Amino acid sequence: MNTVKTIKDIDDDVWHEFKSMAARNKMRTGKFFEKMVISYKEKSKSSWDDVLLCDKIISDKEADELERFTTSLRKEKGYRQ
Numbered sequence: 001m002n003t004v005k006t007i008k009d010i011d012d013d014v015w016h017e018f019k020s021m022a023a024r025n026k027m028r029t030g031k032f033f034e035k036m037v038i039s040y041k042e043k044s045k046s047s048w049d050d051v052l053l054c055d056k057i058i059s060d061k062e063a064d065e066l067e068r069f070t071t072s073l074r075k076e077k078g079y080r081q
Contacts, residue, residue, distance in 0.1 A: 010018075022032035058066070074080070 018032075019029060022029045025032060027035070
């Protein structure tokens, strides 16, 4: 069963471009929207994987030193720990 969904506050130019993109890809707007959402989810997950799973920038020793320095600086300036 098909139902009608609405998306509020879409600029007319953006909506026209979206419909044009769907037509160029020979897809209905609903399927094109679904494809865009799936693609966005994959790209955003990939971006976080790049950040979280990358090689270390500094060594563990340097990280510990940096943490101690930051903690002492925050304590000195009166910031929360």
